[in-house]
Amino acid sequence: MIHTRGLARSFRAKGETVEAVRGLNFDIEAGSVVAFLGPNGAGKTTSLRVLTTLLPPTSGTAVVAGHDVLTDPSRVRNRIGYLGQGNSAGRNFQVSDELITQGRAYGLSRAKSRARAEHLLTTLELEDLTKRTVGTLSGGQRRRLDIAMALVHEPELLFLDEPTTGLDPHSRANIWEHVLRLHKELGTTVVFTTHYLEEADLWAQRVMVVDHGRVIADDPPEKLKADLAGDRITLGTADRADAQRAAELARALPTVHDVTADETEVRVRIPHGDSQLPVLLRSLEAAGVRALTARLARPTLDDVFLNLTGRTLRESADAAAPTTTHDGA
Structure with a gap:
């Protein structure tokens, strides 16, 4: 067409x-x-x-x-x-x-x-x-x-x-x-x-x-x-040492996009998080790291835009310059 x-x-x-x-x-x-x-x-x-x-x-x-x-x-x-x-x-x-x-x-x-x-x-x-x-x-x-x-x-x-x-x-x-x-x-x-x-x-x-x-x-x-943003897995741990160890194990996953950790929480961005979360939890258990909480969140198209352009689509819309005369989109 x-x-x-x-x-x-x-x-x-x-x-x-x-x-x-x-x-x-x-x-x-x-x-x-x-x-x-x-x-x-x-x-x-x-x-x-x-x-x-x-x-x-x-x-x-x-x-x-x-x-x-x-x-x-x-x-x-x-x-x-x-x-x-x-x-x-x-x-x-x-x-x-x-x-x-x-x-x-x-x-x-x-x-x-x-x-x-x-x-x-x-x-x-x-x-x-x-x-x-x-x-x-x-x-x-x-x-x-x-x-x-x-x-x-x-x-x-x-x-x-x-x-x-x-x-x-x-x-x-x-x-x-x-x-x-x-x-x-x-x-x-x-x-x-x-x-x-x-x-x-x-x-x-x-x-x-x-x-x-x-x-x-x-x-x-x-x-x-799935490919550009990935699902988001968030793990809660008992202390900083467990969080750092959990982050290391998460980085070893073959398709992981990004891993960040703070005092007690680890955030992982990875495609097909529903199948990867059990794999990660088994790795933690084998290493003697206890996950107190685990959350899985599906990505949105805003996550895709953030990943592709460094900004969300809505942020871009709100910050549009008034001089954009040829393309009102």
Whole structure:
């Protein structure tokens, strides 16, 4: 569904060249759900804007839904849906009119546009709001309308740029329920960005981590967490001597990532901690070291970001510089 090679996009800002996207090489299969994640300014939104033909690439190639974004942008647009960070519908227009107009813009007949609008309004639980003006809708309702507008022409590929930012947990869950149902029913390929890591963890079949315009990790979320972050084992011991001895034994495990110890506690980061914890406890027992407590914690995608970039995704979002104008992600 998406094929990129050496895809790059740069800007001129204050007399300097800013490389927002640097040589992206990836393929996304049809029917998949892919999270495109990274800190603010990493190049996520710029990448999506290039893939949706809103920005031309500086160099490299991208074939989206079977068509080149640079030489055949109109056919790319006919086959994709795009939900940007802003709202799509005009505040002063009626909900149903906006959807019908969107369908007409994609070349659908008036009858087909009306039928699609009615179907989507029902599917996204907006059927009671057809005559309301967009500006009177709640944030969650407006976001569901944005999704309807992106889907009115039944695209094969749907891009969602931070679709649930600023919404309450109920509205976020509601939007994902609808998106995933449409994905299941229509086989739509979904590519999305988000700063809510649990969304990527729950819904994405594949996570691509971007930093400084490059893909630095690309795997299913469970594999990323296991390989890049690892499970966390915490052992409590009786005294400092036992803690130091336990740390030495933990460092001898073949797949261990990191071991730290203080006065009475040892912290171990290791893949597949559920199978490694019994091995470690047996080693301690054989060495005469007593573990008073043992805890196993699964990693999160924030742990993955910390391991990859030295910061968490949420820290990056909170500390985003206001001068990041070309990539609002």
